[in-house]
Amino acid sequence: MADLLVKDAAQLAYYPDYDAKEPQFISGGSLAIAEGKIVALGETREVVDAIQRPQEVIEARGCLVTPGLIDSHTHLVFAGSREDEFVRRMAGESYLSIASEGGGILSTVHATRQASEEELTELGNARLASMLACGTTTVESKSGYGLDMESELKCLRVTERLRELQPIRLVSTFLGAHAIPPEYKADRGGYVRLITDEILPRVAEEGLAEFCDVFCDAGAFTVQEMETILLRAKELGFSLKAHLDEFENLGGVEVATRLGVTSVDHLSKSGREEARACARSGTVATFLPATTFHLGESDFADARTFIEAGAEVAVASDFNPGSAYCENLSASIILSCAYLHMRPREILRAMTVAGALALNIGDGRGVFKEGAPADVVVWNAHSWNYLVYHWGVNLLKRVIVGGKVVI
Amino acid sequence: MADLLVKDAAQLAYYPDYDAKEPQFISGGSLAIAEGKIVALGETREVVDAIQRPQEVIEARGCLVTPGLIDSHTHLVFAGSREDEFVRRMAGESYLSIASEGGGILSTVHATRQASEEELTELGNARLASMLACGTTTVESKSGYGLDMESELKCLRVTERLRELQPIRLVSTFLGAHAIPPEYKADRGGYVRLITDEILPRVAEEGLAEFCDVFCDAGAFTVQEMETILLRAKELGFSLKAHLDEFENLGGVEVATRLGVTSVDHLSKSGREEARACARSGTVATFLPATTFHLGESDFADARTFIEAGAEVAVASDFNPGSAYCENLSASIILSCAYLHMRPREILRAMTVAGALALNIGDGRGVFKEGAPADVVVWNAHSWNYLVYHWGVNLLKRVIVGGKVVI
Numbered sequence: 001m002a003d004l005l006v007k008d009a010a011q012l013a014y015y016p017d018y019d020a021k022e023p024q025f026i027s028g029g030s031l032a033i034a035e036g037k038i039v040a041l042g043e044t045r046e047v048v049d050a051i052q053r054p055q056e057v058i059e060a061r062g063c064l065v066t067p068g069l070i071d072s073h074t075h076l077v078f079a080g081s082r083e084d085e086f087v088r089r090m091a092g093e094s095y096l097s098i099a100s101e102g103g104g105i106l107s108t109v110h111a112t113r114q115a116s117e118e119e120l121t122e123l124g125n126a127r128l129a130s131m132l133a134c135g136t137t138t139v140e141s142k143s144g145y146g147l148d149m150e151s152e153l154k155c156l157r158v159t160e161r162l163r164e165l166q167p168i169r170l171v172s173t174f175l176g177a178h179a180i181p182p183e184y185k186a187d188r189g190g191y192v193r194l195i196t197d198e199i200l201p202r203v204a205e206e207g208l209a210e211f212c213d214v215f216c217d218a219g220a221f222t223v224q225e226m227e228t229i230l231l232r233a234k235e236l237g238f239s240l241k242a243h244l245d246e247f248e249n250l251g252g253v254e255v256a257t258r259l260g261v262t263s264v265d266h267l268s269k270s271g272r273e274e275a276r277a278c279a280r281s282g283t284v285a286t287f288l289p290a291t292t293f294h295l296g297e298s299d300f301a302d303a304r305t306f307i308e309a310g311a312e313v314a315v316a317s318d319f320n321p322g323s324a325y326c327e328n329l330s331a332s333i334i335l336s337c338a339y340l341h342m343r344p345r346e347i348l349r350a351m352t353v354a355g356a357l358a359l360n361i362g363d364g365r366g367v368f369k370e371g372a373p374a375d376v377v378v379w380n381a382h383s384w385n386y387l388v389y390h391w392g393v394n395l396l397k398r399v400i401v402g403g404k405v406v407i
Numbered sequence: 408m409a410d411l412l413v414k415d416a417a418q419l420a421y422y423p424d425y426d427a428k429e430p431q432f433i434s435g436g437s438l439a440i441a442e443g444k445i446v447a448l449g450e451t452r453e454v455v456d457a458i459q460r461p462q463e464v465i466e467a468r469g470c471l472v473t474p475g476l477i478d479s480h481t482h483l484v485f486a487g488s489r490e491d492e493f494v495r496r497m498a499g500e501s502y503l504s505i506a507s508e509g510g511g512i513l514s515t516v517h518a519t520r521q522a523s524e525e526e527l528t529e530l531g532n533a534r535l536a537s538m539l540a541c542g543t544t545t546v547e548s549k550s551g552y553g554l555d556m557e558s559e560l561k562c563l564r565v566t567e568r569l570r571e572l573q574p575i576r577l578v579s580t581f582l583g584a585h586a587i588p589p590e591y592k593a594d595r596g597g598y599v600r601l602i603t604d605e606i607l608p609r610v611a612e613e614g615l616a617e618f619c620d621v622f623c624d625a626g627a628f629t630v631q632e633m634e635t636i637l638l639r640a641k642e643l644g645f646s647l648k649a650h651l652d653e654f655e656n657l658g659g660v661e662v663a664t665r666l667g668v669t670s671v672d673h674l675s676k677s678g679r680e681e682a683r684a685c686a687r688s689g690t691v692a693t694f695l696p697a698t699t700f701h702l703g704e705s706d707f708a709d710a711r712t713f714i715e716a717g718a719e720v721a722v723a724s725d726f727n728p729g730s731a732y733c734e735n736l737s738a739s740i741i742l743s744c745a746y747l748h749m750r751p752r753e754i755l756r757a758m759t760v761a762g763a764l765a766l767n768i769g770d771g772r773g774v775f776k777e778g779a780p781a782d783v784v785v786w787n788a789h790s791w792n793y794l795v796y797h798w799g800v801n802l803l804k805r806v807i808v809g810g811k812v813v814i
Contacts, residue, residue, distance in 0.1 A: 081793060081796070081797075082796070083790065083792040083793040083795065083796035083797070084792055086792075086795075086796045087744075087750070087751055087792050087795065087796070090744050090745060090748070090750075091750060130800055134800065290799070293741075293745065294741070294745065294798070295745065296744070296745030296746055296748070298705045325796050325797045325798065326797070326798050326799035326800065327799075327800065328799040328800050331798075331799030331800075334700075334701070337494075337497050337703070338497060338700065338701065338702065338703030339703055341497070341703070343494070343497075343498060344494055383490065385490040385491055385493075385494050386488060386490040388490065388493075388494065389488070389489070389490035389493045389494070389732050390488075390490070390732045390733070391701070391732065391733050391738075392697070392733035392734075392735040392738035393537055393541065393733065393734065393735050393738075393801070394800070394801060
């Protein structure tokens with residue numbers, strides 16, 4: 001007996017398995033769920049024959065049904081907002097001049113350090129609710145606005161608390177190496193040692209993060225500093241990620257893929273060599289077009305070169321208060337089509353299966369198949385192509401996480 | 408006695424009058440409404456003292472309150488959707504090759520001609536409901552997918568019926584000169600005469616449109632054809648508009664402003680000369696960044712040149728099935744900031760007061776002042792700057808049209 005039947009979708013998107021490069025679409029498809037998992041999917045008649053008396057039916061006539069979106073790169077936990085700085089920046093003021101007056105990332109660090117765990121939890125909770133209402137059912141959350149032992153642990157504990165508050169699934173990443181904190185401005189090495197010798201072991205001990213990430217770029221951490229931090233994180237059992245080539249190509253992708261990172265993210269200044277390194281090593285290349293867009297830039301990353309090289313390509317929101325204040329991953333669908341030149345099926349994969357791979361998720365999430373967790377979105381759209389084409393409004397109709405109807 | 412009090416807004420945006428270039432912002436402001444009009448606005452204490460016992464109070468604590476948005480350029484009434492064509496175009500296929508197979512604008516013309524008045528009304532009604540839910544309280548609606556007497560009249564009658572179905576306010580525009588219909592491919596002059604001698608007089612007689620618009624560009628109508636059509640429309644008492652300089656600058660802005668058009672729209676290929684012509688003649692320059700964005704282009708119009716020349720600048724959605732399938736004008740806020748380089752106050756004006764001017768609306772809509780119609784939006788945002796900065800989600804909380812709470 002099925003708990004839930006999602007019935008008669010105009011289009012049902014699924015993957016035969018993780019290895020299938022392209023999703024398949026069934027017209028007039030249905031999906032049956034029992035005990036939180038998908039138990040049958042296919043043409044409506046076949047599914048209805050295979051199960052008996054579903055307890056609940058969601059009519060999906062005229063609708064598109066897809067796996068819940070997986071947003072594999074966000075900076076979820078922070079306090080404060082930086083709209084006035086954004087407005088100054090868009091009016092032509094330089095980021096450096098804003099940062100020199102205490103603006104930029106350090107203004108968020110200041111506000112986040114000041115905020116209580118309760119305040120941060122409330123903020124994070126509202127953001128997760130909004131993400132879920134936009135179709136995201138799994139989201140990665142990075143720390144990185146604390147930049148000291150106490151504040152980084154506080155942010156990671158907030159992420160733990162948020163797991164209890166929202167049905168959305170969370171993956172936690174430690175990003176102590178997001179920026180050099182003001183108190184270490186004259187002692188970069190000291191901050192790197194604080195991370196490797198004190199904070200990372202404590203985060204590992206408390207089991208507060210699955211991933212360790214480093215922001216390696218001009219103005220952030222060097223390739224060597226990244227290597228030092230990621231090697232230590234690897235020893236401690238973390239999976240690895242790196243922010244790379246957003247502002248400058250420092251050659252970090254080659255190094256990161258050799259270290260065995262699960263994903264390399266941003267890649268605005270990457271090219272064929274980096275694409276080949278990802279394809280060779282099986283590293284997921286994660287693009288964040290919302291950041292380029294938010295800042296009004298035109299040099300969108302060259303995702304096609306990665307796709308053509310055979311790399312696994314994910315797209316994530318990069319939700320953060322400085323350069324992408326948009327928690328809605330589905331807003332990046334049109335960006336991926338229009339500015340990353342990705343085909344609709346590639347975009348769907350990038351926000352489902354590839355997102356799961358970027359987060360080392362192997363439980364079948366992102367794939368509709370028998371036995372996979374039932375994370376499902378029903379959209380007011382008759383096809384995935386239509387969802388790409390009709391942008392700027394939220395076409396979400398229903399959300400199911402782990403077999404439970406949450407919206 | 409007030410019917411309604413919108414109370415304690417974190418920020419209340421208003422214009423002292425139409426001529427005030429920039430909106431003003433009151434922190435902790437309130438707004439009182441009676442008989443559909445604004446009767447008081449200012450700091451909460453002053454407003455509360457000025458009125459007595461409001462029948463209803465909307466708490467706006469923590470919220471931004473603005474005039475309802477005015478979307479002065481949309482192609483609202485059509486049937487069919489063109490997502491597959493869009494996907495092919497984004498994959499590199501040329502518009503010409505798609506059009507030669509019956510795609511492009513003529514596929515919408517075909518579907519619209521086939522559709523009944525009831526079908527078109529149902530489609531338009533759903534689109535208007537969505538626009539209202541995104542904060543638009545006045546919208547212009549163009550015909551232009553009928554391209555023959557019967558079908559153009561059908562679309563304009565649909566617009567009339569929609570006025571009864573939705574609280575959103577409508578302005579109707581006749582755009583018979585949107586494209587040369589297939590049956591006149593070999594006889595352009597014949598189609599221009601059909602418009603000037605038959606359709607326009609009939610539209611005037613039936614009072615079905617306030618404006619007459621012409622699409623003057625490469626692949627559409629020539630400057631001379633535009634002049635012929637607009638002169639005839641002027642004789643018949645229509646106000647005038649023109650689509651200009653989207654693909655090529657044919658010199659039409661100069662001609663249109665001399666003819667006394669209320670607005671010139673698109674202007675992607677316009678420059679200083681066109682800006683000066685608008686400023687000199689008082690013609691509203693209407694920018695449509697959603698179109699450039701939807702097609703993944705980078706050559707956004709040069710709105711700053713128009714602003715600096717002193718022209719009145721509006722921003723509209725250009726909602727249409729070919730190049731901007733987004734009925735949400737507020738999605739163009741971030742586009743105007745990031746890619747048209749407009750300042751937040753300029754954007755607010757462009758979507759309220761300037762939208763009203765582009766539609767010859769003189770009843771005070773778009774301006775919060777005593778005596779103006781009470782079209783009001785309450786946003787889940789603490790400031791207008793925050794609404795610019797936090798994009799990709801619908802932050803709308805309440806909508807009031809003519810003093811009635813409709814959302």
